[in-house]
Amino acid sequence: MGSARISDSGEAVLTILKITEEVNQLKDVDTILDKILHESRKFSGADAGSIFLVEDDKLIFSYVQNDTLFKKETANAALYQNFGIPISEQSIVGYVAKTRQSLSIDDAYELDPTLPFSFNKSFDQKSGFRTTSMLTIPLIAQESRLVGVMQLINAKSDSGAVVPFSEAAKTFIPLFCNNASVAIERGIMNRELILRMMQMAELRDPSETGAHVQRVGAYCAEIYGTWAARRNHSAKDIKRTRDNLRLAAMLHDVGKVGISDAILKKPAKLTDEEYSIMKWHTIYGARLFRNQTSELDRMSMEIALCHHEKWAGGGYPAVPLANVWDEDPGLGGYAMNGEIIPLSARICAVADVYDALASPRSYKDPFPDEKCLGILEKDAGTHFDPEVVEIFMEIFDVIKAIRDKWTESSGK
Amino acid sequence: MGSARISDSGEAVLTILKITEEVNQLKDVDTILDKILHESRKFSGADAGSIFLVEDDKLIFSYVQNDTLFKKETANAALYQNFGIPISEQSIVGYVAKTRQSLSIDDAYELDPTLPFSFNKSFDQKSGFRTTSMLTIPLIAQESRLVGVMQLINAKSDSGAVVPFSEAAKTFIPLFCNNASVAIERGIMNRELILRMMQMAELRDPSETGAHVQRVGAYCAEIYGTWAARRNHSAKDIKRTRDNLRLAAMLHDVGKVGISDAILKKPAKLTDEEYSIMKWHTIYGARLFRNQTSELDRMSMEIALCHHEKWAGGGYPAVPLANVWDEDPGLGGYAMNGEIIPLSARICAVADVYDALASPRSYKDPFPDEKCLGILEKDAGTHFDPEVVEIFMEIFDVIKAIRDKWTESSGK
Structure with missing residues (x-):
């Protein structure tokens, strides 16, 4: 020395x-x-x-x-x-x-x-x-x-x-x-760990595939990147937030493990009462991030809680973040709309709905691009943050490249 | 430059x-x-x-x-x-x-x-x-x-x-x-991520608490350290394996998310048929580690699969690692005993059973030390690897220190 x-x-x-x-x-x-x-x-x-x-x-x-x-x-x-x-x-x-x-x-x-x-x-x-x-x-x-x-x-x-x-x-x-x-x-290992959490959810609900969560994570990262670049955020800040958003978005539906089989696996339409229980997956998901050791945890909680909220109101669970730990968080009791909904969740809402529209389901084929984009555009300003939809259209070539990278058969 | x-x-x-x-x-x-x-x-x-x-x-x-x-x-x-x-x-x-x-x-x-x-x-x-x-x-x-x-x-x-x-x-x-x-x-974040996987299991089975998995992880790490030191393994090798074992052991029951509510949450004794379905939690757990990116994944798979095997045979699922991906892995069809059971799983078996004995349950108080040790000693050579039990006795002061560090009320 x-x-x-x-x-x-x-x-x-x-x-x-x-x-x-x-x-x-x-x-x-x-x-x-x-x-x-x-x-x-x-x-x-x-x-x-x-x-x-x-x-x-x-x-x-x-x-x-x-x-x-x-x-x-x-x-x-x-x-x-x-x-x-x-x-x-x-x-x-x-x-x-x-x-x-x-x-x-x-x-x-x-x-x-x-x-x-x-x-x-x-x-x-x-x-x-x-x-x-x-x-x-x-x-x-x-x-x-x-x-x-x-x-x-x-x-x-x-x-x-x-x-x-x-x-x-x-x-x-x-x-x-x-x-x-x-x-x-x-x-690589971090992404595997997150995919594994989703595989746990998949054990219960086979529609939550690894490819779906990979796509939703990547869509969100790209939408956010453009959103932040429009506001001239620094490259360093954009990278850090995009890093967290991508992983957090992969976990949006992780709370579904808390929903009982009778509801989660019901082959028919849910009754009103069943649907109101189903809404709890947002609360269960958010509660998984109680020990918040990082910005990733905070963002994962926001997305799990708010990815079914709507820009004009009327989404669920309509619960403020602070109430999540209450035994009865009071679903539907809070006016959650517009920019009160965390940006991460507004982005994830568009990404998640698009991916469902563009993917095959047991009851439907994948919708063609125009139909998917038409639905997003129609619901911009009511269901979705209009700027997020606008950015989605703007980068649609990137969205398609992501869709082609992780297909259902590609496994991971 | x-x-x-x-x-x-x-x-x-x-x-x-x-x-x-x-x-x-x-x-x-x-x-x-x-x-x-x-x-x-x-x-x-x-x-x-x-x-x-x-x-x-x-x-x-x-x-x-x-x-x-x-x-x-x-x-x-x-x-x-x-x-x-x-x-x-x-x-x-x-x-x-x-x-x-x-x-x-x-x-x-x-x-x-x-x-x-x-x-x-x-x-x-x-x-x-x-x-x-x-x-x-x-x-x-x-x-x-x-x-x-x-x-x-x-x-x-x-x-x-x-x-x-x-x-x-x-x-x-x-x-x-x-x-x-x-x-x-x-x-710290890695341990939180693993605890979170366990919280997902806990959403379904409240007996799988964060404190239980922290204790089992620490027990396994300490038992292994002594086992490897007896064999004069290098300090570097011991540290690396102990590092993986601790996290992998925390995930031993993660496959329980795949078991239906009717069985997992049944308040009474399981029927033979229900019990044979319950055994599948070992297979479901092992399957979560399909994309093996590390030694941690391999060890997590071994432990999830084999922590209910018995030293003298007669445990479950009695399936070789290679069969895990088969649609019908043939539960009970393989002579899994002695050193065919991976060391990690032999250690986890002792740690997991001890923790159940020493912890309160709805139907029992925690057993006193002598009763716990008596049971382990009695089952050494039949249920348990006798050397693992011997080491457990040898380091029992450390085991007690671990038990006192993570109590049910300590949260994490």
Whole structure:
């Protein structure tokens, strides 16, 4: 140890330590990938980058950023592509995954033809982007588990020219990636934990599938991102709230475990009395978040409680948050409407109803897009927050990309 | 950035980065506290240390290590003490929590009497320990949230003499503590998430309380620690497995959500047919861990499936792990006994039965210690793994400390 003064050349490592701390604040895997890629690009001046995660012995395209092609901080359908690359020496990311060594390439179009891998030009050809320098790094967690591969593209000099990646980038980003890999594993596990809570609900009510909650979580995250960008919230605040909202929205119906089989599984229409018992799933759900250790808990409670409230009033349970713990919270006794309903719940209401309309049910086929959007538009201002519906229409291409990513048969 | 070479004086920060990576592998809050304290003591040469966590505006004593007083790696009742210190200037930890500044003291018995705080000698008087040098550090996560306070005691020189804490310790340990605080928050949240899954089960079966699962988790962790120490497993392996076992054991009955109300809530004895349906809670529980992303998932599945198996055979469901996903897994069709039953489940069986015996039920008072131990002893070799029962007896003082820490009225 010796001297306690941190030398100037230790500053880079200190920076990594600080970023690691920030990454570890995040819970959802997508927000973690976004942060890791963003910080690595900032550190290296890279114009673009993507992350591939290992799933079933393949590298699945999982996250992308590209300052030239995509506007920042707006909803982006490219994030929800589903494609995989084998872990083999033919592709650059496959080669890095296989050898577990970082690889820096100064110009992807000038590769030595004796190398085992080649550069796949199809993305450039489709998009008009010109890939030049690349830094590709394996993401390895402890006990040598390969989590995935990060690829940074087109380092830029201060003047904006594309240049090879610096020695500093090649030294320090792989160092950061060790901690980043652990964070990614944790993010995957968090989403699994939440899905598992939903599987518990699914054991009781098979319409609550994992794919449904994944979609509703992603719809809510994207709607919120656009809502907050319209208000010029800071990128950091947007990311943190979106991170919590996505997971919290997945838990919107978790309180259904508290509803008796006779009502939950009734194959016919509920009587008025049964329906008034069914409404309690919002209270039961909210009560699960009594020990609030985080913003995620607070938001989960809001959504569980209020996702059946209506913008113009007349939804349920119409109970203020403070009454949830009362033995008789007084369902229907509170004027819950407009902006009194938490934003998270107003967003989730639209996402949840849309997903029911657009999904098959035992008694109906999925409705076509126009019918779904027509219903949302008709109910904007009565059932739904009109601005949330407006944003939903605006980002409908992203909504469709999400719908295609998690289909009922995709399992998770 | 400049040079890509990591200077010698950057090495300390690199070490912190490496330890941060290891800490972030851990999931349960107790294992995280153990690791943070252990590494901080190693870095500073401290003989002892403890961590206090903030709860309801008080500092709750949450973890302790003391090489002079306690043998390493064995079960220790001192870990399960319940006491709190106000966040005020009168005590050293309270002062550090209040001012949020690290405080280094060369001799606790030679404090300037004009200081607002004084040293509480009662622990030294009771134990015969002599506290001299102290380094007390606030644990602060992002957005300035105070998570707790770590106190390191008696730095030792190479010759074993107690000396003041070094400048290096005062510089680098607080740096590590930023990341450590984030990890602690995460650990607390993980335990809350698991408790929440159990609360979902509790919505259906009120005998599955949060206190019951906390106790069963802690009993299992301590039994396992002694079992593995007997076999000279490495401290690192013991910690990691104990970390997983504690959380996995908390989920042993989570499959009960899949059992219908008519059976789960029946106030009378179950018929044979009902009982054979009830046995399915082991299968339902195991099935929740289909997407196995970690060792924790694998262990949760083992315990959910096998915690009602018996050492000499004749338990249930008597289904091999591979059959769990089959529509008809063939309950009772497999010779599940002895060491075919996973160790985690053999440990959980003893912990779960003991907790039922020692707890009040609607139809009985808690049994006295002798009666509980008599039953376990009688059933060792038939129902229970005899070595697990033997270890349970050996560490019964720790078991009692756990029982006293989480009582039904303590809530969580």
